[in-house]
Amino acid sequence: MSTRTFRVWRGDDEGGELADFDVEVNEGEVVLDVIHRIQAEQAPDLAVRWNCKAGKCGSCSAEVNGMPRLMCMTRMNLFDEGETVTVTPLRTFPVIRDLVTDVSFNYEKARQMPAFAPPEGVAPGEYRMQQVDVERSQEFRKCIECFLCQNTCHVVRDHEENKPPFSGPRLFIRAAELAMHPLDARTDRRETAQDEQGLGYCNITKCCTEVCPEHIHITDNGIIPMKERVAGDRYDPLVWLGRKIFRKDKKSEQA
């Protein structure tokens, strides 16, 4: 057991500042435990969002010493004894109070994303899919919607004006998930990603992947394959030539 100094941002949409707390820390604790102790002993109204405390629900996203993290999965032994720990709310979203931000941006973007389209003529219970065919999409479905990727992505983090045209990494992997879903009946996932979701804004600097607590390969397995699908559609010389020669329909690329 030892005493550490925590600097926690406190305030709301009208302003705020870092508040210092000296607080007891025990072996094996995570940042969220310490925040809870501050709440229980020093600041009962300290706003913090959390649920499962086991890295499964993605509620307690914040920035710890400047890095976007889940507070429940950030262990205190990550920091040196005597090191001050700074905890601030996600920067990219409007603040509500203290460590809680308004993440509705992500839900609005999700609502614009065309849903899974069930295949026609396949009754419930008759779906047949091979494990190798579902695995890629399953990786993306591990997403716990902590929105750390959305928060870290500089496209919106540093450029508020990009929020309307840009959906962000969370929705790109949703697009990839559906594009790779063995039975999704839609064939326009790549067009939607490029034209509606702003896939072209991504310059694949991979911070989304770096902060993902589920270790989803957001860039390599999601965004880049989507970019490649778009490129295959619009920029691939062989595909273009093939279409010219065989007059193939675009949709025949679905295999």
Place this chain on the structure above:
Amino acid sequence: MTTTDDTSVSAPPRAAIAARTFRTDNWMRLPVLTVIGLTAWVAYATFRVFYQGDYWVADYHYLTPFYSPCVSEGCVPESAHFGRFLPDHPLLPYAALSLPFLLVFRLTCYYYRKAYYRSFWLSPPACAVPDGHAKYTGETRFPLIGQNLHRYFFYAAFLISVINTYDAILAFHSPEGFGFGLGNLVLLANVVFLWCYTFGCHSCRHIMGGRLRHFSKHPVRYRLWTISSTLNNRHMMWAWITLASLALTDFYVMAVAAGWFPDLRFIN
């Protein structure tokens, strides 16, 4: 969807935090190293490409990758396996046919994009560290929309890797016929690394099988995709290894050709 009070995509203010970042680690290290590494390599490559000498070891048929295929009228005839048709001019590299493709292949590579966007362009320099630019449109318009042409350059690079492989095979040669020395190992290693980089390219991964929906219906392509994916996992590593191996291979050929040291021969 959820409803919360009075919110929309670009509505009310963010937390008023003055500090640009609270990161306490040395986040500048990586971009700085990247700038140093890439600059040094480009400087060396530029010098060598316009040097127009010491690229061919006649005794052992070693041809540096920087001059392959050698298609200028200035090329030593034996080194030119595909004819000599470009004019000999000091500003026109001997391998002017392949080098632009290789350059743009790497320039549009998904890994190098990350590397130079982060280091040279500071967009962003590190995660959760502010972007160095006031405006940002990413790869949505000219010229950066051209990054989507990576596929074209992959096809070219693929062919050039075949030529490099051909070069490495032809190099098993000595004045007496078959022979092999340290230079062959260097050339061979370089070619293997080049394949690891090229076959692990994101575009290659897509072509091999990534674009399929049902792997189970295409077992061979699934296998190829799996191999490509495994290499792709370490794409950054292969990108740097091949930069090093290209420069070292070239340097080795240059040194032997210039007679700075003899090739270590194992057979003939």
Place this chain on the structure above:
Amino acid sequence: MSETANEVERLSCDVLIIGAGGAGLRAAVEARLAGKRVIVISKSLFGKAHTVMAEGGAAAAMGNVNSRDNWQVHFRDTLRGGKFLNNYRMAELHAKEAPERVWELETYGALFDRTPEGKISQRNFGGHEYPRLAHVGDRTGLELIRTLQQKLVSLQQDDAAETGEFEERLRVIDETTITELFTSDGAVRGAFGYRRNTGRFLAIAAPAIVLATGGIGRSFKVTSNSWEYTGDGHALALRAGASLINMEFIQFHPTGMVWPPSVRGILVTESVRGDGGILKNSEGKRFMFDYVPEVFKGQYADSPEEADGWYTDPDHNRRPPELLPRDEVARAINSEVKSGRGSEHGGVYLDIASRRDAEYIIKKLPSMHHQFKELADVDITSEPMEVGPTCHYVMGGVEVDADTAASSVAGLFAAGEVSGGMHGSNRLGGNSLSDLLVFGKRAGEHAAAHAERSGPAELGEDEIASAAATALRPFEGEGENPYELQAALQAVNGRLVGIIRRASELEEALVELEALRPRVANVAATGGRAYNPGWHLALDLRNMMLCSMATAKAALERDESRGGHTREDAPGMDPQWRKTILVSTLEDGEVRLRRQTAAPMPDEILALFETSELAKYMTPEEYQSADRAEAPEAGQEDAE
């Protein structure tokens, strides 16, 4: 701020769903498909409800892995797990309808793990005779809630395409807590609550309300449950005049993390055992063989050789005792620790490292691997885990009609953990996710039908003002800090109403709870109304108090041991108690308890069991009719 803050947002809908976990969302889908205007209230963000914590899978007798499985087998397993105290009709509907409900999810976009034939893969689990749990690695709950969340969004998209408005018929209001239900003449008319973000109140008029609020686990110190699990739905139902049943039955999951202290209670999925993990004490002994109770002797292996053989040849070997129902395993672990054979930090060892190779473990149990690595520095592919019981699930809940999920209050429905009866005295792992789907759908369907019949509801100004005053009371108080009171409440429950109970301790618990009551009534909140967790907890505490009272009273009354209720001073099951249900109601602010006789099982249900098995649980008068159905002649001789 105060003027706008005191304005109450007024909304109305046909079906109001309180709770946005699996049951609530499934109900919302059904009510919306029935053409009703639906509002879903979510206590936390949309998609974060406790359902995401479910790991193992959803039990449904699809027979994909073992074709002998069918609803009857599933039904039998469920009743055995619940020690025959289950509402048999609920268990029957559940076993029959679960496969359809799971298949339906695939049409919403769910991606379960597959069998080689491309069907949904199914895994073994405690108490289930055949591999039965549809799963995705060990994150099935996440898949379920995300699928339903996305289904809701897709319905909103349909509405937007038709009307131009996403929220025309289906609206999710997140980070909002309901504090009161409005009733008159024995029927609900709406609800009152606050939005966390702003602290502003809202009142929603609705002729039909579905409670889908989950459980009460937050009243215990060592728990796998999140802050939301404060028994809101249980308490709302009581205050609205509905009754709760089976509140004495609380499931302690045998395997929660025990070290480090900050993660104590976090769940370790039963799949670890389903996929080959075994339990050992500090002496290295695989102790579960010593704890197979009489009623399960026929189905469980008595030697490690047989148990290990079962994984590959289930037809010729009996199941490993690690896969006994949860109550049995939890008690066994408790007893090993009490006898001084526990692990370093007061648990036992759960070992899969020595039993399966690393690749298999990481593939099958990715989040367990991740969880232990990140939180405890333990690599489960090379070391055993330390585990111990943790409060996990309440079998008790709102008394509902099996077919319609309707409570005794007109227009009030309940589904999921907040409802009671389905699981009897102990729930089998995997039966929760399927319960959510089956009864979530039924609740949504019947709530929609009720709304159709009864027409729109209206709310009066006085009742709204009174609810607002109650919600604001903590700001006026000079009382105690809510966090301290919560800790005190958790301590009482943990110490005196825990996994092993005694009459004297339960009496003591009631005295202590009684002493806490005025303190809770006087709890104080500081600060403003916007996102103030102290205030929120202050309001939740009264719900936790009510549930704790109901549990302690029922636990004292039931002097036998059954499932999730173990009385050290009254060991063993009593057939008389099997047919007795304890019903809690609220009268003048006091929790009242009464005994109620369970409906007798009809012959065709009894006929699903061997008489010899029924005899272990029932009085002869109860099962003799089954004898006739099964083997008429023999049955008559058996009759007294």
